[in-house]
Amino acid sequence: MKKPLLILVLFVFAFGLRAQNAQEMVDRLKKDLQAKPDAKRIAVIYSDLTWYYSKIDIDSALHYGDKAVIESRKLNDSTLLAQVYSDIGAVYFIKGDFINSKVNYLTAYKVRKLRNDVKGLAKINNNLANIYEKTHQYKQAMAAFVEALSYFESVKDEKNTSITKGNIGLIYLKLKNYPKALQYIGDVVRFQEKNNFTEELCVSCLNLGNVYLQLNDTLQALKYYDKSVKACTAVGNKKGLSSGFNNIASIKTEQKKSKDALAFFEKSKAIREELHSDLDKANFDLNLANEYVSAQQFGKAKKLLLSTQKFYESSGTTEKLQINYKSLINVYAALHQPDSVTYFLDKLVVLDEQLLVNKAEKQAAELETQYQTEKKELQLQKSKAEIALRESEIKKKETQFIIAILISLALLIIIYLVYRQQKLKNKQQQQEFELKSAIAKIETQNKLQEQRLAISRDLHDNIGSQLTFIISSVDNIKYAFDIQNQKLDAKLSGISNFAKSTIIELRDTIWAMNKSEITFEDLQARIHNFIDKAQEAKEDIQFNFEVNPTLKELRFSSVEGMNLYRTIQEAINNSIKYARPQSVAVSILPEAEKVLIRITDDGCGFNRETVLMGNGIQNMEKRIRDIGGTFEIHSEPDKGTAITIMLGIQSQKQQGL
Numbered sequence: 258m259k260k261p262l263l264i265l266v267l268f269v270f271a272f273g274l275r276a277q278n279a280q281e282m283v284d285r286l287k288k289d290l291q292a293k294p295d296a297k298r299i300a301v302i303y304s305d306l307t308w309y310y311s312k313i314d315i316d317s318a319l320h321y322g323d324k325a326v327i328e329s330r331k332l333n334d335s336t337l338l339a340q341v342y343s344d345i346g347a348v349y350f351i352k353g354d355f356i357n358s359k360v361n362y363l364t365a366y367k368v369r370k371l372r373n374d375v376k377g378l379a380k381i382n383n384n385l386a387n388i389y390e391k392t393h394q395y396k397q398a399m400a401a402f403v404e405a406l407s408y409f410e411s412v413k414d415e416k417n418t419s420i421t422k423g424n425i426g427l428i429y430l431k432l433k434n435y436p437k438a439l440q441y442i443g444d445v446v447r448f449q450e451k452n453n454f455t456e457e458l459c460v461s462c463l464n465l466g467n468v469y470l471q472l473n474d475t476l477q478a479l480k481y482y483d484k485s486v487k488a489c490t491a492v493g494n495k496k497g498l499s500s501g502f503n504n505i506a507s508i509k510t511e512q513k514k515s516k517d518a519l520a521f522f523e524k525s526k527a528i529r530e531e532l533h534s535d536l537d538k539a540n541f542d543l544n545l546a547n548e549y550v551s552a553q554q555f556g557k558a559k560k561l562l563l564s565t566q567k568f569y570e571s572s573g574t575t576e577k578l579q580i581n582y583k584s585l586i587n588v589y590a591a592l593h594q595p596d597s598v599t600y601f602l603d604k605l606v607v608l609d610e611q612l613l614v615n616k617a618e619k620q621a622a623e624l625e626t627q628y629q630t631e632k633k634e635l636q637l638q639k640s641k642a643e644i645a646l647r648e649s650e651i652k653k654k655e656t657q658f659i660i661a662i663l664i665s666l667a668l669l670i671i672i673y674l675v676y677r678q679q680k681l682k683n684k685q686q687q688q689e690f691e692l693k694s695a696i697a698k699i700e701t702q703n704k705l706q707e708q709r710l711a712i713s714r715d716l717h718d719n720i721g722s723q724l725t726f727i728i729s730s731v732d733n734i735k736y737a738f739d740i741q742n743q744k745l746d747a748k749l750s751g752i753s754n755f756a757k758s759t760i761i762e763l764r765d766t767i768w769a770m771n772k773s774e775i776t777f778e779d780l781q782a783r784i785h786n787f788i789d790k791a792q793e794a795k796e797d798i799q800f801n802f803e804v805n806p807t808l809k810e811l812r813f814s815s816v817e818g819m820n821l822y823r824t825i826q827e828a829i830n831n832s833i834k835y836a837r838p839q840s841v842a843v844s845i846l847p848e849a850e851k852v853l854i855r856i857t858d859d860g861c862g863f864n865r866e867t868v869l870m871g872n873g874i875q876n877m878e879k880r881i882r883d884i885g886g887t888f889e890i891h892s893e894p895d896k897g898t899a900i901t902i903m904l905g906i907q908s909q910k911q912q913g914l
Contacts, residue, residue, distance in 0.1 A: 282309045295887045295903065300328035304341045311348040318348045339368040339377065346384065355388050362388070379408040383424070390428065399428050416457075419448050423461055430468055438468045446481075459489040459497040466504065475508060482508075499528040546584060555591045562588060575612060582608065595687050599680070606676050610669060727752070775818025777845060778809040780825075784843065787826055795833055799840040805847055813884075820880040821854070821902075824888075827877050828856040828900050836860025836898060854902035862892045 286302050286309070294302070303325035310318035322345040329338040342365035349358035362385050369377040382405040389398035402425050409417040426441030442465045449457045466481035482505050489497035506521035546561035562585050569578040582605040589597035731753045734740075740749070781804050788800045813821065825843060832841045838860035846853045874890060881888040881902050892898040 295889075296328065297332060297334070297887070300325060300332055300334070300337055300341075303328055304337065304344055307341065307344045307348060311344075311351050315348060315352045319345070322348060335368050335372055339365045339372070339374070342368065343381065343384070350384075350388065355392050359385065359388050375408060379405040383421070386424065390431070395428055395432055399425065402428065415448070415452075416454070419445050419454075419457070423464065426468075427464060430464070430471070433471070435468055435471050439465075439472070442468055455488050456492045459485055459492055462488060463497060463501055463504070470504075470508070475512075479505065479508060499525045502528065550584060550587060550591075553591070555588050558584070559588050559592070575608065579605065579608060579612075599684075602680070606672070610672065613665065613669060613672070774812045775815055776809060776813070777804050777811050780818060780822055781809070783822055784825055788829070791829060791833060798833065798838060800829075801840065801842040803843070804845045807847055808845055808852060811852065817884040820884050824877045824880050824902065825854070825856060827873050831873060832856075832858040832860060832898065836862070838897070848903075850905065852904040854904070856900040857897060859897045862894045862896050862898055864894055865890075865892060 283306060286306050289302055290299070303321050306321040307318050307325055310321060322341065325341040325344075326338070329341050342361045346358045346361035346365065349355070349361060352358075362381055366378060366381045366385075369381065382401040386398040386401035386405070389395070389401060402421055406418060406421040406425070409421055422441050423445045426438045426445065429435075429438035429441060442461060446458065446461045446465050448454075449461055462481045462485035466478045466485060469475075469477035469481060482501050486498060486501040486505075489501060502521045502525035506517075506519075506525060509517040509521060546558045546565070550558045562581055566578070566581050566585065569575075569581055582601050585601045586598055586605065589595075589601065731749050734749060781802065784802055788802060792798070792800055829841055829843070832838050836858050838858035841856070841858045844853075844855050844857075846855075877900075878888040884904070886902055886904040889901045890898065891901070
């Protein structure tokens, strides 16, 4: 007998499923590149272009993959680098170049191992296993699946454990070890049936049917193909449904039942032509959203769930809408958005009530129809005894009908009261939690402020007085003794000047520590003092400092404010020390949802490719990166130097509240 083995493999762990039109996304990403985003965004765009081009142009995908690797290495971003190598591995896999696909997956594996990304390693093991399976390296494939299985079992991820066992079962099926395949896939089916994992049963039952077919047990094969068809129909899995019909048709062909075989083949063909329906896309997005929830990628899950919510509401797909609402409740709970949790909890209760009412109305309509039918039959009865008996039955049905309505109403009232009580309880618990959190936060801030004040007093009283003593002692030595040695005199002057400079730095630090928040207006006053001193030292340089009025009240923490102050101070010092400029300008302006800070001079400039960057620039870049901003420096010989700092304005406003 010819064995039809249309195995629907849905056990592949891809890094990310992006179900948007590839060409549209490529066009959009290229448009984003033209907007000249920052370095991090450029690297992400190159990575996304690698993925989307894999669907329409493999050569372009590999071209942008190389660019994404270069940019990720410049940023020293290991997370993004692992993502890029995984994407390139997927491109080579689609191309059929399994050697290069394996090389890139193994590179991503090394990066994630250094980051101790255990979950990411488990997913890469599954991707590597698929390569091994494609190249008939079943031993290596089995080893990779077993390693992934060990992880999922250790974290008690029963669902992914079941999926991985299904993968192992498929390897045994290809190795013709049918008893082992039957054991693994059979366990998967029983687990999924016990937990009502209908979507997974669609695939698992199809694969179990294939095992039984190889064992020449046609009856069991047809039984599980039928279960697969029912499960796929229930969840709207057209790929699984089409494969199930195709396998049944193949058996009918072997049984010489050509009429039945043709009918099933036609069904399979018709469904395959409809695979790209809106419902199929919505179901896929819903499944992907739930996978994001499992991976705790709640932002991505929310976006997909809100999209599918609109489709299910407009199409009236109530079962999927229930799942959608429940998933949204879980997502918003994880995102700590209680108002949204309450909103979708209300919608779920309303939907449940509507479904219950619809069910009651349907039952009532059925009883009413039955009642009317029996009533008409009574009119046809000639026997008074039979009429009396029928009337008794009708009264009984009427009583049952009334009881059913009353029970339905009672259930609705109970559900509403329980929901209302639970809602009030949840609201009270939320308020108590928020109050405790606020009190704890205030207490912590008070303690921190007390500690900062104590430290600043110690610095002022102890370190400040000691430095002042050093300055006084050095000056006394210079005035008390007629020092003829110029080197000694210069050395003493240097010590005095260094101590004075240290006092100024100490005052800046104490100023920052004494403030819980720092605004641009505070920074402006401080920087003006610094510029005034610089003006005294360099009278031939024109200094200009400008802050947009809308940003003066923008608030920062003391650490953020000090980092900004030190960065601007270091930039001006570098211009004075190395650039020999005629003018130095500092401007702070709003740009979209960010703050743009520019420090420019018209000095001699330098060539970044030939000049070794010192610690000063590296320190400035690190200070800005530590407070969530971006730092760029542009310079050309004889054309001056420009330093650009970008800060997110929304996050700073939130920190200031």
